[in-house]
Amino acid sequence: MIGGARVDSKCEVKSSVKDRSLIEVRREQLICGAVKLFKEKGFHRTTTREIAQQAGFSIGTLYEYIRTKEDVLFLICDNIYNEVHRRLFTATTAQGTVEEIELAIYRYFTLIDDMSDEFVVMYQESKTLSKEALQYVLKKEMEMVALFEKLLQACVDSGTLRIGRKEVGLAAHHIIVQGQMWAFRRWALYGQYTIADYIQVQTDQFFRGVIGDRS
Amino acid sequence: MIGGARVDSKCEVKSSVKDRSLIEVRREQLICGAVKLFKEKGFHRTTTREIAQQAGFSIGTLYEYIRTKEDVLFLICDNIYNEVHRRLFTATTAQGTVEEIELAIYRYFTLIDDMSDEFVVMYQESKTLSKEALQYVLKKEMEMVALFEKLLQACVDSGTLRIGRKEVGLAAHHIIVQGQMWAFRRWALYGQYTIADYIQVQTDQFFRGVIGDRS
Amino acid sequence: MIGGARVDSKCEVKSSVKDRSLIEVRREQLICGAVKLFKEKGFHRTTTREIAQQAGFSIGTLYEYIRTKEDVLFLICDNIYNEVHRRLFTATTAQGTVEEIELAIYRYFTLIDDMSDEFVVMYQESKTLSKEALQYVLKKEMEMVALFEKLLQACVDSGTLRIGRKEVGLAAHHIIVQGQMWAFRRWALYGQYTIADYIQVQTDQFFRGVIGDRS
Amino acid sequence: MIGGARVDSKCEVKSSVKDRSLIEVRREQLICGAVKLFKEKGFHRTTTREIAQQAGFSIGTLYEYIRTKEDVLFLICDNIYNEVHRRLFTATTAQGTVEEIELAIYRYFTLIDDMSDEFVVMYQESKTLSKEALQYVLKKEMEMVALFEKLLQACVDSGTLRIGRKEVGLAAHHIIVQGQMWAFRRWALYGQYTIADYIQVQTDQFFRGVIGDRS
DNA sequence: CATGAATGAGCGTTCATTCAT
DNA sequence: GATGAATGAACGCTCATTCAT
Numbered sequence: 001m002i003g004g005a006r007v008d009s010k011c012e013v014k015s016s017v018k019d020r021s022l023i024e025v026r027r028e029q030l031i032c033g034a035v036k037l038f039k040e041k042g043f044h045r046t047t048t049r050e051i052a053q054q055a056g057f058s059i060g061t062l063y064e065y066i067r068t069k070e071d072v073l074f075l076i077c078d079n080i081y082n083e084v085h086r087r088l089f090t091a092t093t094a095q096g097t098v099e100e101i102e103l104a105i106y107r108y109f110t111l112i113d114d115m116s117d118e119f120v121v122m123y124q125e126s127k128t129l130s131k132e133a134l135q136y137v138l139k140k141e142m143e144m145v146a147l148f149e150k151l152l153q154a155c156v157d158s159g160t161l162r163i164g165r166k167e168v169g170l171a172a173h174h175i176i177v178q179g180q181m182w183a184f185r186r187w188a189l190y191g192q193y194t195i196a197d198y199i200q201v202q203t204d205q206f207f208r209g210v211i212g213d214r215s
Numbered sequence: 216m217i218g219g220a221r222v223d224s225k226c227e228v229k230s231s232v233k234d235r236s237l238i239e240v241r242r243e244q245l246i247c248g249a250v251k252l253f254k255e256k257g258f259h260r261t262t263t264r265e266i267a268q269q270a271g272f273s274i275g276t277l278y279e280y281i282r283t284k285e286d287v288l289f290l291i292c293d294n295i296y297n298e299v300h301r302r303l304f305t306a307t308t309a310q311g312t313v314e315e316i317e318l319a320i321y322r323y324f325t326l327i328d329d330m331s332d333e334f335v336v337m338y339q340e341s342k343t344l345s346k347e348a349l350q351y352v353l354k355k356e357m358e359m360v361a362l363f364e365k366l367l368q369a370c371v372d373s374g375t376l377r378i379g380r381k382e383v384g385l386a387a388h389h390i391i392v393q394g395q396m397w398a399f400r401r402w403a404l405y406g407q408y409t410i411a412d413y414i415q416v417q418t419d420q421f422f423r424g425v426i427g428d429r430s
Numbered sequence: 431m432i433g434g435a436r437v438d439s440k441c442e443v444k445s446s447v448k449d450r451s452l453i454e455v456r457r458e459q460l461i462c463g464a465v466k467l468f469k470e471k472g473f474h475r476t477t478t479r480e481i482a483q484q485a486g487f488s489i490g491t492l493y494e495y496i497r498t499k500e501d502v503l504f505l506i507c508d509n510i511y512n513e514v515h516r517r518l519f520t521a522t523t524a525q526g527t528v529e530e531i532e533l534a535i536y537r538y539f540t541l542i543d544d545m546s547d548e549f550v551v552m553y554q555e556s557k558t559l560s561k562e563a564l565q566y567v568l569k570k571e572m573e574m575v576a577l578f579e580k581l582l583q584a585c586v587d588s589g590t591l592r593i594g595r596k597e598v599g600l601a602a603h604h605i606i607v608q609g610q611m612w613a614f615r616r617w618a619l620y621g622q623y624t625i626a627d628y629i630q631v632q633t634d635q636f637f638r639g640v641i642g643d644r645s
Numbered sequence: 646m647i648g649g650a651r652v653d654s655k656c657e658v659k660s661s662v663k664d665r666s667l668i669e670v671r672r673e674q675l676i677c678g679a680v681k682l683f684k685e686k687g688f689h690r691t692t693t694r695e696i697a698q699q700a701g702f703s704i705g706t707l708y709e710y711i712r713t714k715e716d717v718l719f720l721i722c723d724n725i726y727n728e729v730h731r732r733l734f735t736a737t738t739a740q741g742t743v744e745e746i747e748l749a750i751y752r753y754f755t756l757i758d759d760m761s762d763e764f765v766v767m768y769q770e771s772k773t774l775s776k777e778a779l780q781y782v783l784k785k786e787m788e789m790v791a792l793f794e795k796l797l798q799a800c801v802d803s804g805t806l807r808i809g810r811k812e813v814g815l816a817a818h819h820i821i822v823q824g825q826m827w828a829f830r831r832w833a834l835y836g837q838y839t840i841a842d843y844i845q846v847q848t849d850q851f852f853r854g855v856i857g858d859r860s
Numbered sequence: 861c862a863t864g865a866a867t868g869a870g871c872g873t874t875c876a877t878t879c880a881t
Numbered sequence: 882g883a884t885g886a887a888t889g890a891a892c893g894c895t896c897a898t899t900c901a902t
Contacts, residue, residue, distance in 0.1 A: 060885060274867085
């Protein structure tokens with residue numbers, strides 16, 4: 001398993017409710033409803049009343065589980081990185097084979113496909129977060145880049161890839177951005193490609209380029 | 216020269232000032248100031264009074280040159296595509312050579328480097344636009360994708376590239392997204408790479424992939 | 431009882447407060463305060479903040495009970511016609527006697543005397559209403575005219591009055607306008623006449639004219 | 646000729662233009678355009694730009710002929726009373742005959758028919774006038790009432806009418822209000838009655854009432 | 861005399877947040 | 882724990898008026 005520390009407790013969202021399992025349930029409703037609204041109208045055009053209503057409780061109750069509207073956005077981001085951790089970091093190894101990278105790409109792209117609304121919302125609205133929360137999100141983002149850097153570097157070290165140190169960093173970013181592209185360009189890609197197509201073509205072009213030998 | 220119709224006059228922003236050249240001047244001030252503010256605080260956190268002040272005139276004067284706050288955002292987007300048209304579309308040919316594509320990539324990436332704040336603002340806030348204005352922006356975006364598709368297809372037709380029809384579309388999006396990446400990931404890339412580095416590495420990886428033969 | 435359908439529910443002003451009885455209470459405060467202000471300064475010179483303050487709550491609370499400033503004006507008009515309905519339409523019969531008409535005039539003029547500020551505001555500002563709301567008010571106005579037309583026609587039918595069909599309509603309008611006159615010309619009439627004087631003289635002149643036989 | 650002093654010079658609207666005949670011309674355009682706009686949208690919903698445009702000159706020029714927007718309203722009122730003076734006061738005598746009154750009613754009602762938009766605007770918007778200007782308008786209004794009072798009183802003195810002193814005042818107001826009714830109730834009366842019908846019926850009912858002997 | 865660009869006080873309305881019940 | 886009525890700071894936008902040209 002590779003890197004990725006657990007959620008910093010200092011970044012956790014305060015709640016005045018004591019029952020932990022109730023918090024869990026309510027926040028799941030909250031995130032689910034908020035993502036839908038933010039995707040549709042954006043963070044600023046969505047009111048807290050709408051968030052509460054969509055989640056199925058009153059405005060008063062909403063504020064029992066968050067302190068500010070921004071907390072809702074943070075919960076969404078945090079939730080994403082929890083999933084990233086669970087499905088990507090855990091059980092990813094770096095022995096220096098192309099197959100490892102392909103698997104990681106597969107997992108990452110599949111995750112984005114499953115949570116594409118969440119990802120779109122996060123990338124589109126994260127600049128709204130407070131400095132502190134934004135830092136947390138950027139750190140998580142860098143950890144994802146670092147994961148792919150590690151996988152690529154292992155391949156370089158094992159001689160499987162022959163790219164320079166500089167290119168490793170860029171290639172890692174490249175993969176991350178290609179993942180985002182699937183979420184952000186749905187309007188242009190959907191209908192023409194399945195996620196499976198997309199993974200295959202992008203992986204192929206990543207390794208071999210558009211004029212790479214296909215023999 | 217390739218495609219890309221001129222700005223639709225029906226999409227132009229109304230002004231109550233009659234002097235055309237004065238409008239030109241004022242709007243340049245306006246765009247310049249607004250980009251700075253939107254980049255820093257986002258569209259919704261920026262007030263119209265701040266926009267006016269940054270542009271160097273009063274709130275009343277601001278509204279002599281736009282009708283709504285959204286118009287400011289549209290002016291920014293429109294301005295970008297005017298530049299795109301001037302620097303990218305004009306004088307780009309599609310004879311089917313790799314050099315043509317490299318030149319177009321160079322021009323596109325350089326343009327983004329010059330106007331990276333504008334591009335970031337546009338991509339981050341364009342969902343705020345009205346349906347009509349958004350459509351206009353998406354159309355312009357698709358024209359850019361189509362430009363690279365045309366260049367790539369010409370290479371496929373001439374036998375220079377051997378990728379399938381499906382991959383052509385994806386590869387075109389790919390180039391566009393790589394350009395955006397330079398604007399959006401400055402925080403991670405700047406300091407490590409110059410725009411020249413970036414263009415070279417990305418072009419290289421685009422054509423030959425990370426394991427492509429570099430002999 | 432004569433004509434006059436109940437308030438169209440579709441014309442009701444929306445409120446975001448759920449407690450019906452609270453709405454009732456707050457709107458009464460609202461109408462009372464707003465009439466005072468509108469009478470004094472007119473609709474356009476009165477600000478929503480002043481309305482809220484006069485009613486005894488904050489600007490935020492005001493907008494929990496109305497959607498637009500125009501709603502305040504509509505509430506005033508609606509309130510008037512509710513009273514008109516309660517005090518004039520209910521229990522008015524049309525058997526064809528002069529006494530019936532005199533009673534109706536008495537009730538109508540007394541009502542105007544009780545709510546003269548409301549009536550003045552309504553007639554002075556109703557052109558400010560939206561097309562839809564104005565239509566509603568005009569319909570109510572026509573129902574009042576129709577009430578007196580019915581009473582007069584009954585007298586014509588019974589032979590008590592000998593005026594032509596055309597004159598019936600005009601006479602009905604005449605009564606309505608004489609009522610308004612009491613509200614609008616207070617500055618000239620008050621002090622010289624009581625409402626009782628006014629009713630008596632106007633009724634008399636209406637039936638017998640200024641040269642009518644008084645023997 | 647009966648009462649009605651000429652325009653108080655202290656109430657005249659100041660203009661920075663010196664050429665008197667030019668002022669005359671411009672103000673006529675002004676009044677004509679403004680009445681149209683005020684009738685349609687009301688004083689407050691009409692902007693000074695619209696007034697200038699409708700009158701056929703620029704906003705800057707408008708302010709060469711008035712000092713404030715309110716002046717426009719005052720000019721309209723003043724213009725009305727100039728006409729009233731010209732067509733009603735001049736050459737009206739008070740010998741104590743019914744024919745004199747009928748002639749005055751005829752002149753007054755005809756005047757209102759000719760200038761009904763002006764009258765509607767004046768009565769609907771005059772409360773917007775400054776205290777001083779309002780006083781002037783009310784004084785003019787009272788002079789009109791006084792005119793009819795004088796005519797009526799002459800008839801009482803000559804024994805033609807047998808109404809009390811109190812009723813004289815009311816009857817005078819009555820005539821004035823009936824005139825206004827023709828302007829204000831056009832929406833209900835027009836199409837059913839011509840101004841000739843209206844004058845005849847109202848004069849008749851005024852003198853003889855609805856049950857008066859018509860033998 | 862005529863123009864119209866510039867000004868900024870002031871308006872109607874929204875909405876995150878609180879707190880008494 | 883849950884509710885929703887109350888709050889008021891803050892926003893986008895308008896428009897009467899001025900004044901340099």
